[in-house]
Amino acid sequence: EVQLVESGGGLVQPGRSLRLSCAASGFTFDDYAMHWVRQAPGKGLEWVSGISWNSGTIVYADSVKGRFTISRDNAKNSLYLQMNSLRAEDTALYYCAKDSVAGPLDIWGQGTMVTVSS
Amino acid sequence: DIQMTQSPSSLSASVGDRVTITCRASQGISNYLAWYQQKPGKVPKLLIYAASTLQSGVPSRFSGSGSGTDFTLTISSLQPEDVATYYCQKYNSGLALTFGGGTKVEIK
Numbered sequence: 092e093v094q095l096v097e098s099g100g101g102l103v104q105p106g107r108s109l110r111l112s113c114a115a116s117g118f119t120f121d122d123y124a125m126h127w128v129r130q131a132p133g134k135g136l137e138w139v140s141g142i143s144w145n146s147g148t149i150v151y152a153d154s155v156k157g158r159f160t161i162s163r164d165n166a167k168n169s170l171y172l173q174m175n176s177l178r179a180e181d182t183a184l185y186y187c188a189k190d191s192v193a194g195p196l197d198i199w200g201q202g203t204m205v206t207v208s209s
Numbered sequence: 210d211i212q213m214t215q216s217p218s219s220l221s222a223s224v225g226d227r228v229t230i231t232c233r234a235s236q237g238i239s240n241y242l243a244w245y246q247q248k249p250g251k252v253p254k255l256l257i258y259a260a261s262t263l264q265s266g267v268p269s270r271f272s273g274s275g276s277g278t279d280f281t282l283t284i285s286s287l288q289p290e291d292v293a294t295y296y297c298q299k300y301n302s303g304l305a306l307t308f309g310g311g312t313k314v315e316i317k
Binding site for chain 2: 124126128135136137138141142143148149150153186190191194195196197199200201202
């Protein structure tokens with residue numbers, strides 16, 4: 092079964108850091124680009140970051156550029172999101188998603204909740 | 210940056226009605242457009258990609274059309290299980306993606 096399982100979310104104070112992980116199974120992980128997408132409570136979907144299959148191309152939304160770092164370990168079938176200098180507006184459910192090839196996201200994890208509050 | 214604008218932001222229709230949702234790009238994106246369905250409390254699900262190609266397993270009452278800047282998602286006969294928020298997403302810029310604001314569909 093194709094599956095993505097996120098972990099690492101939680102309650103964190105403004106200005107602190109958090110690292111999210113996404114474990115992939117059921118497909119050849121290093122064949123595909125991967126993305127992080129977030130959804131603030133009651134709000135729409137916001138794309139956060141994407142990484143190519145070999146980490147050669149990495150892109151970020153302007154809202155997180157310079158604060159978040161995406162990475163992957165193909166040997167461990169895992170995707171990561173290092174989030175630094177967290178702000179209240181980063182509070183959201185963070186989804187890991189598989190790129191189907193060049194854009195559409197065909198597999199999504201269940202998400203991990205990040206709450207930034209003092 | 211290219212912006213994606215959906216309309217309406219919400220709609221209410223009766224079971225069996227034909228429902229149309231519009232997504233407009235601020236610049237041309239060819240057919241690099243996907244549609245997702247997110248049911249309440251659930252994970253988003255890919256419905257359509259390349260503007261009009263139905264993802265495997267998606268009911269045929271869903272269809273997509275358009276190219277360039279204007280796109281539509283149509284539900285030919287609304288069913289109770291179609292209650293959800295629908296999002297368009299462009300993917301014409303490599304790995305950089307943009308979602309529309311969403312359209313909430315309810316049953317009247």
